[in-house]
Amino acid sequence: MSQNEKKHIVQVFSRHINSGQVKYLKAGHLDVLETQRQSVRFIDPVSGRVMIDCFTSAGCFNVGRGNPVIKKAMAEALETLDMGTSTLISVHKIALAERLASIAPADLNKVLFASGGGDAIDCAIKLARGATRRSHIISTVKAYHGHTGFALSANGKEHYRKYCEPLMPQFSFVPFNDMEAIRRAVTDDTAAIIIEPVQGEAGIFVAKEEYLRGLRHLCDERNIILIFDEVQTGFGRTGKFFACEHFGVTPDILAMAKSIGGGIFPNGAVLYRDRDILTDFVCRNPQFHPTYTGGSDLGCFISLKVIDYIMDNNLPVRAAVNGRKLKDALEKLRLENPKIIREVRGIGMMVGIEYIHEFLGPMMSDALAKNGIFAAYSGNAPQVMRFMLPIALPAAKIPGVLKLLNSERVQTVVFNWIRSVEDFFSRFNRKQRSSI
Amino acid sequence: MNKTTAEILNKYETYFSASHHVVLKNRGHAIVEDHREGDCIYDLDGKRYIDCISSLSIHNLGRRPAAIVEELCKAIQETDQGNFPMISEEKATLAEKISRFVPANLECTVFSVIRGESIDFACKLARGATGRKELLSVDGSWFGQTGFAMSLSDRKDREIYGPLIPNIGQLPFGDIEAARKMITKNTAAVFIEPVQAENNCRQAGREYLQSLRKFCAKKGALLILDETQSGMGRTGKKFAFEESGIMPDVLVIGEALGAGMFPIAATVFTQRLNKFMNAHPMIHLSTFGGSDLGCRVAQKALEEYERLKPWDNAARSGKKLREGLETLRNSHPNMIQSLDGRGLLLSMDMGTADTALAFCRAAAEKGLLVCPGDVARCSVVFRPSLLISEETVVGILQAVSDALAVMSYGFSK
Numbered sequence: 001m002s003q004n005e006k007k008h009i010v011q012v013f014s015r016h017i018n019s020g021q022v023k024y025l026k027a028g029h030l031d032v033l034e035t036q037r038q039s040v041r042f043i044d045p046v047s048g049r050v051m052i053d054c055f056t057s058a059g060c061f062n063v064g065r066g067n068p069v070i071k072k073a074m075a076e077a078l079e080t081l082d083m084g085t086s087t088l089i090s091v092h093k094i095a096l097a098e099r100l101a102s103i104a105p106a107d108l109n110k111v112l113f114a115s116g117g118g119d120a121i122d123c124a125i126k127l128a129r130g131a132t133r134r135s136h137i138i139s140t141v142k143a144y145h146g147h148t149g150f151a152l153s154a155n156g157k158e159h160y161r162k163y164c165e166p167l168m169p170q171f172s173f174v175p176f177n178d179m180e181a182i183r184r185a186v187t188d189d190t191a192a193i194i195i196e197p198v199q200g201e202a203g204i205f206v207a208k209e210e211y212l213r214g215l216r217h218l219c220d221e222r223n224i225i226l227i228f229d230e231v232q233t234g235f236g237r238t239g240k241f242f243a244c245e246h247f248g249v250t251p252d253i254l255a256m257a258k259s260i261g262g263g264i265f266p267n268g269a270v271l272y273r274d275r276d277i278l279t280d281f282v283c284r285n286p287q288f289h290p291t292y293t294g295g296s297d298l299g300c301f302i303s304l305k306v307i308d309y310i311m312d313n314n315l316p317v318r319a320a321v322n323g324r325k326l327k328d329a330l331e332k333l334r335l336e337n338p339k340i341i342r343e344v345r346g347i348g349m350m351v352g353i354e355y356i357h358e359f360l361g362p363m364m365s366d367a368l369a370k371n372g373i374f375a376a377y378s379g380n381a382p383q384v385m386r387f388m389l390p391i392a393l394p395a396a397k398i399p400g401v402l403k404l405l406n407s408e409r410v411q412t413v414v415f416n417w418i419r420s421v422e423d424f425f426s427r428f429n430r431k432q433r434s435s436i
Numbered sequence: 437m438n439k440t441t442a443e444i445l446n447k448y449e450t451y452f453s454a455s456h457h458v459v460l461k462n463r464g465h466a467i468v469e470d471h472r473e474g475d476c477i478y479d480l481d482g483k484r485y486i487d488c489i490s491s492l493s494i495h496n497l498g499r500r501p502a503a504i505v506e507e508l509c510k511a512i513q514e515t516d517q518g519n520f521p522m523i524s525e526e527k528a529t530l531a532e533k534i535s536r537f538v539p540a541n542l543e544c545t546v547f548s549v550i551r552g553e554s555i556d557f558a559c560k561l562a563r564g565a566t567g568r569k570e571l572l573s574v575d576g577s578w579f580g581q582t583g584f585a586m587s588l589s590d591r592k593d594r595e596i597y598g599p600l601i602p603n604i605g606q607l608p609f610g611d612i613e614a615a616r617k618m619i620t621k622n623t624a625a626v627f628i629e630p631v632q633a634e635n636n637c638r639q640a641g642r643e644y645l646q647s648l649r650k651f652c653a654k655k656g657a658l659l660i661l662d663e664t665q666s667g668m669g670r671t672g673k674k675f676a677f678e679e680s681g682i683m684p685d686v687l688v689i690g691e692a693l694g695a696g697m698f699p700i701a702a703t704v705f706t707q708r709l710n711k712f713m714n715a716h717p718m719i720h721l722s723t724f725g726g727s728d729l730g731c732r733v734a735q736k737a738l739e740e741y742e743r744l745k746p747w748d749n750a751a752r753s754g755k756k757l758r759e760g761l762e763t764l765r766n767s768h769p770n771m772i773q774s775l776d777g778r779g780l781l782l783s784m785d786m787g788t789a790d791t792a793l794a795f796c797r798a799a800a801e802k803g804l805l806v807c808p809g810d811v812a813r814c815s816v817v818f819r820p821s822l823l824i825s826e827e828t829v830v831g832i833l834q835a836v837s838d839a840l841a842v843m844s845y846g847f848s849k
Binding site: 009010012013015016017018019020021022023024025030031032033034035037053055056057058060061065066071074075078080081082083084085086087088089090091094097098101109110111112115116117118119122123126129130133134135147148149150151152153159160163164165166167168169170191257258261263264265266279282283284285286287288289290291292293294296297298299374376379 | 440444445447448451452453454455456458459460463465467468469470471472477480487489490491492494495499500505508509512513515516517518519520521522523524525527528529531532534535543544545546549550551552553556557559560563564569580581582583584585586587593596597598599600601602603691694696697698699701710712713714715716717718719720721722723724725727729730805807
């Protein structure tokens with residue numbers, strides 16, 4: 001593709017979608033187009049550069065981009081299916097529900113479908129409020145749950161909320177991983193605590209096991225509904241099918257989306273425990289949150305194949321093993337560059353590097369993009385860069401990709417970048433000195 | 437009922453709830469949707485039904501429109517959903533095509549996957565762009581299940597979900613004087629469906645829409661039209677509001693954009709409003725909205741809408757269907773209280789919710805799938821494919837007539 005062709009696309013996008021978004025992306029050299037999407041990469045059609053996708057649409061491509069097995073399944077589905085009728089049932093809807101219930105931990109075996117992450121969260125919060133007849137929802141600072149009405153109200157960052165207020169009343173926010181804070185926040189009117197077992201947008205913070213166990217205990221004690229948002233962490237991302245399995249804690253409601261669609265077809269689901277308080281509510285209000293495009297026949301057909309693929313290929317284990325290697329490599333970088341990298345965090349193939357300054361995130365995105373690695377800094381924490389590669393690195397490709405991400409590529413990139421930062425600072429310092 | 441159907445229904449009870457099954461049974465829809473093509477679907481036993489649900493106005497081009505199926509097959513081989521925050525040719529081209537499909541000044545698009553998400557975004561846009569808080573809708577509205585959409589809807593069970601979005605008010609439908617008083621300088625936007633599909637297809641008259649337009653313009657409030665159900669040709673025009681000669685500031689296009697093959701919907705609005713979004717990019721995101729595959733599907737769908745002009749058939753067939761239903765109403769005045777709607781978005785008021793359900797059951801038995809309205813539970817809504825054949829229209833009327841006859845004799849209770 002020529003520069004001019006791309007320029008035209010960008011112009012049309014600016015005019016009919018958003019010019020501010022274009023500026024934002026350009027600032028981080030993320031204004032590339034994605035062609036030849038395959039496995040862990042895509043190709044920038046203008047430069048011809050291969051880009052390793054470390055963002056994966058915030059964790060949508062767990063099975064890899066353009067996965068041939070999933071594509072084949074889609075082709076098969078398209079021989080007979082369409083989205084179906086949202087008010088009717090089908091073999092595919094029931095098969096997915098059955099499968100989700102069978103793989104979910106403990107008694108999380110009741111199902112509702114949703115059209116995506118936000119819709120799933122809205123459904124979860126309606127269920128919790130409706131079932132308990134209480135209003136208060138506790139979420140966490142910097143939490144990210146989506147952009148629909150209830151989900152947005154549970155977002156713990158001002159940036160997304162401020163122009164849309166007033167939002168749903170009775171939402172409060174406590175620091176993540178702080179048991180005492182949540183204990184203080186609970187009232188007799190608390191309906192639910194909603195939490196990401198690993199905060200994604202906030203900058204990859206893994207919940208402590210004792211924290212989640214503490215939440216479970218607190219919720220049991222006070223009859224509060226515990227909601228886990230596993231939209232990013234589900235489907236093998238963290239090394240288990242659902243992140244909650246790491247902690248031996250079963251939420252009352254578990255919301256999922258993103259990778260359930262295999263990077264191809266939107267879908268989402270909410271699982272809830274077969275407890276009287278929840279089951280009775282749904283029984284009394286079977287149509288409290290019908291979904292119109294979630295749980296479609298095509299979506300369910302694909303989601304089922306995605307689960308099969310993840311299970312048959314043992315992808316959670318791969319996520320754990322490869323994620324560990326990636327984390328170790330990044331940790332090594334941190335030790336070598338303690339003045340640049342503050343911390344490396346994560347679990348499975350959900351790893352974040354925190355830099356010492358917020359502005360380093362966008363700069364690093366830029367440096368990596370120039371070197372063929374597409375990685376985005378976190379929306380809720382620009383000093384953190386997320387590495388969420390497809391967990392389905394084909395076995396044969398693992399050494400190659402790790403090589404890219406490990407010594408040769410990342411280190412070269414990072415070192416080049418560090419040098420440029422050092423240059424920048426030394427120039428800046430010189431300038432400062434000279435101005436003094 | 438065959439064994440598999442019974443098993444599936446059992447599992448439906450197990451994984452969803454017994455009441456989910458009851459909802460289906462009450463409508464006579466305790467069937468398993470299997471083969472589907474054109475105007476019809478078939479259950480697992482091979483029984484044929486005329487589809488007058490269209491998944492609530494999603495399948496406007498009929499079931500599995502060939503051109504769209506083919507395009508999705510092709511697109512799957514070439515691309516995937518893409519990274520959502522990125523620029524893509526698919527998104528840009530679709531947004532441009534939408535701007536040409538809708539009236540001229542609605543140039544900008546934000547994508548979503550469901551109506552509720554489109555409405556929620558419209559609410560946020562209205563508040564952000566005007567700097568005002570108050571959102572108004574009218575009684576009888578139904579905008580969807582997500583937070584803002586539900587807060588705006590006329591929904592009986594709303595109080596059980598706790599306090600909803602504040603600063604939301606309801607105008608009495610059709611009352612011009614009340615609108616004049618209630619739309620003020622504090623109003624960010626007025627939301628209305630030109631045809632309230634779930635409320636017995638009650639239509640906002642030309643004069644009412646023009647008045648709302650005038651009051652909104654005068655007070656600096658936005659007029660937001662939700663055409664999820666009435667748009668994309670359903671009422672006999674591309675969009676229902678065209679008949680009123682007004683222009684909204686924001687138009688919500690529903691899931692019919694994906695022609696029943698892919699979840700995609702859109703909120704379209706003016707450049708003037710997009711100044712706010714351009715200045716505050718990335719405050720509203722959608723992972724699945726504007727998926728590159730969805731954009732490919734919707735591009736092809738728009739081409740098909742333009743090529744087939746299904747609104748013409750909706751007007752023609754809608755007229756025949758309406759006439760036929762009027763005749764049946766005259767012969768069953770005790771059962772059909774009234775008829776409303778236009779094009780292929782028609783509704784019969786059956787007096788009570790029970791009668792409406794009894795009708796749905798009787799109709800299903802006669803091979804016709806229709807649902808009651810979500811707001812007016814006493815209504816039964818007809819929303820078939822916009823491309824239905826004359827033969828299918830005759831089939832619908834025959835099934836309605838047979839169902840009414842069965843009900844008159846009290847056979848189907």
